[in-house]
Amino acid sequence: MKRLNFFDKLVFLLNSLAATVLLLSYILPFLPPKSFSVLAVLSLAVPFLLLLNLIFFIYWLAQLKRQFILSLFVMALGYTHIKSSFNFNSNDNSQEKGIEIMSYNVHLLNLYKWIDADDIPEKIHDFIINQSPAIVCIQEYESGIATDLNYPYVFRPQSNSKSELVIFSKYKFVNSGVINFPSSANRAVFVDVKIKSDTLRIYNLHLQSTGINTDVRGLDSQQSDRMFNQLSSTFTAQQVQAELMATNMRKSPHKIVLCGDFNNTAHSYVYRLLKSNLKDTFEVAGNGFGGTYNFDYFPLRIDFILTDPSIEILNFKNYAVEFSDHYPICTALKIK
CATH class of the missing domain: 3.60.10.10 (Endonuclease/exonuclease/phosphatase)
Known part of the structure; x- marks a missing residue:
């Protein structure tokens, strides 16, 4: 943090907030809305949080600054959440009739x-x-x-x-x-x-x-x-x-x-x-x-x-x- 200028420190603060909220969102599928109705609303924001952390990751990586590790780590923990919003499938069975x-x-x-x-x-x-x-x-x-x-x-x-x-x-x-x-x-x-x-x-x-x-x-x-x-x-x-x-x-x-x-x-x-x-x-x-x-x-x-x-x-x-x-x-x- 000492080597970051004021703007980058502000960006990293926002990055930390976005990463923390994304990390907390990983428990949402286990919380019944009857008991946690307020938190349940956050499930709609998970795709946005994933996208936001991806932007932060690219921002730091482009500058070759190790702050990219934060968003990378949080997104890696939620790999299944990423796969639920964005998927890359290399198998092509389109020719097979189903x-x-x-x-x-x-x-x-x-x-x-x-x-x-x-x-x-x-x-x-x-x-x-x-x-x-x-x-x-x-x-x-x-x-x-x-x-x-x-x-x-x-x-x-x-x-x-x-x-x-x-x-x-x-x-x-x-x-x-x-x-x-x-x-x-x-x-x-x-x-x-x-x-x-x-x-x-x-x-x-x-x-x-x-x-x-x-x-x-x-x-x-x-x-x-x-x-x-x-x-x-x-x-x-x-x-x-x-x-x-x-x-x-x-x-x-x-x-x-x-x-x-x-x-x-x-x-x-x-x-x-x-x-x-x-x-x-x-x-x-x-x-x-x-x-x-x-x-x-x-x-x-x-x-x-x-x-x-x-x-x-x-x-x-x-x-x-x-x-x-x-x-x-x-x-x-x-x-x-």
Whole structure:
């Protein structure tokens, strides 16, 4: 520190603060929001903290100053957190044919014109038809304005009080069900499909939404406090919902594929609870930043496809199509 000028001393002070907060964030997946609702909100900031520490690391390394060790050490300790936000996968199984499963939150097909365009339902329809996945799990569907995707099998349970979830499939359903969450418009649905000699249980999940505007520019202190409190209560509700989901999944007689919008990151308690021994398809086969939510400031991955550990994951794709506030994701699985 003695050899640092005043500016670098200030930078290192900020670096130390960012590294300390990142280090503390590593325990967040183990803290239930019911008991630590305030700390749970920090899980959303982990990708930003990782990026900030990377910037500090590059800053010191470019000057050949040993202060780079601090951020390097903290990021190395959280290697799995880095892999959850940014991944480099050298295996290329794209030529091998698998069963493609897509998950996509379509934001009510732009019902309230969040996007200044009238043809969003048609664009989403054409996109899915062109990709032609074997199974599509859609969150925030709006059947009133949707165009027919012409899949032979569709599970779309109706409810006046619940957000619409749909599963489209090229494979016949042998069973189906609904998991309703108490005091919430969110829920989960599932189908059992027979593929070759295997039966898979496909879950389509939509955890509690935050219900806040993600444009944080111009927030005053009162609005910030209100947003913070809303996030805390949302993550508490998500814990209850994730516990119901985990109980249902443990009782499944079949291998599981869990798709959905978790409204939370891979650094959260609910993600750890739901993932359990499942494999994250992005972590296994994804490349680059895994952002699935259209957020201006840093990549935010809140949509997931998790699979039974015995299923081979051939590839994973993020699609940068801006027809919703979410980006679609798709994985190819090898089913024997």
